[in-house]
Amino acid sequence: MLNKKEIQKKIYSITNTKKITKVMEMISIIKMKKIKNKINNMFDYFHTLTEIIKKLIYLMKSKKETNIFISSKKVTRIAFIIVLTSKGLCGGLNNNLFKKVIPYLKNLSSKKIIYKLIILGKKEINFFNQFQNNIKIYDNNFFKKLNYLNSTKTFKTLFSDYKLNKFDKILIAFNQIRNKSNYTSVIKTLFPVSLKNNNNNKINQNSWDYVYESNINLLLKNLFNQFFNIKIYYSVLENLFSEYSSRVISMKNATENSSNLIQELNLFYNKLRQDSITQELTEIISGASEVLMD
Template sequence: MINKKSIKNKIVSFSSIKKITKAMEMISIIKMKKLELKKKKIFPYLDVLKKITKNLIFLSQIQKQKNIFLFKKKKITKVIIIVVLTSKGLCGSLNNNLFKFILPYLKNFLSKNISYELIIFGKKENNFLSQFKKKIKIYNCNFFKKSFSKNIFKISNILFKDYKLNFFDKVFIVFNKFFNKITYKPVFKQLLPIAINIKKNFYKNNWDYIYESNSMLLLEKVFKKYFKIMIYNSFLENLVSEYSSRTISMKNASENSSNLIQELQIIYNKARQDSITQELTEIISGASVI
């Protein structure tokens, strides 16, 4: 016989889970909207920095200053890859998809005898970390908790300085880029050296800025800011993708809880009807005997 009490307890448990997942869904939506707004505010500044950098690179090409360390071509022997993970769990397969996406790039580096080191920020993923433990230079799982922007600018300054001193040849970043509420894809982006393509007819007329100091010194300082904001924007993109993914996961969990509650309620009602029918049958049988 079906235990009505255990079914009732399950219904109560699933109802509690549904309340929690619904609350988490609403929190994720609010946080996602706040981060989207912050991302939109940064975009104009990032766009202007990119335009200024393009202009300065174009001018450096006219002046035939091609050996500047920011965009010189040299033999690649070592690269740094920044891997941006989620700040917390319960966000579907976001991290796993990122790892699957990065693996071909890592294999490609090994096939070309290029050594690499990983700088990982975000939630710990044991399966991934155990495979590449020797390759991890920095791992910080509490990165998102304190002074988020300050930590990003600090690590970007260190990377820029180390690149200038030729400790490595290229810097890449891997993150989830947000497109809309249901679409976010992993992106493998080169940060250093500068990877901005400029067409031959970028400017019809040759022109120049008025400098207060050396043009290449200005390019270095401007790009250093651009480099920082690119990393910061990448982290924001990943965070928006994380909250979007968590919103969908919690919505699915709430819907599954509702479906299970309905199924259990049907089973409970059938069990209750069976017990009532059995009691009535016993009463009628007893009455017929008398």
């Protein structure tokens, strides 16, 4: 059974932990707001570029034109980008992503499809030890130098590999924002780009058309390169926002649990203190009674 001194030490230790978790919660809120501002600043550009890509694909298909970035083919080689967290203490964020990704990878193996992994982040890498031979890039310092320019440099080779038909498909797995405190793990196809799951009837072909002033292949290469890089960077920011959001919740829960534990320990300490006082009073009364009887 704990004595009063040990309980005081525990209360002191938990109080210090509570201060740390509260500070980490506040820091995560600040970082989350910064990432949200970056996402908001990119939102219009990213979605305008996406709409242009959709219209181009629709136009090319209507003219029966083909291009490596939109043409579907038999998939035998896949590049798979997996976005992990930059740090820990963010709940089950990575585990939820693994539950989505690992069965998918095992399914690819069962179909004898060759795949290479590009892993960003340094947490929970042990989950991918079983796929060690498939890891093409493991960038554990990716988030330390995170900006659009460095992100573009990281994936420049991957884009070139796709153009050279070294890969038939490029996927990305990350945690996508649903709302301020909720996210979902998703796997999305970067290339080939498709109109699948989009309502083509909403595109009014008579209201627009594109006149290519330069070589169409050069235009598409530059346009899809821009789309490829901005899509990856946008996905990384969404995952980072989900990380900070999850850490805010985890630290808030830890702070509340610390408060509850401190309260319970204070009650237990007061009970022991009261029992000790009662025992001392009982001993004093007993001693006084024996003196009076003598």
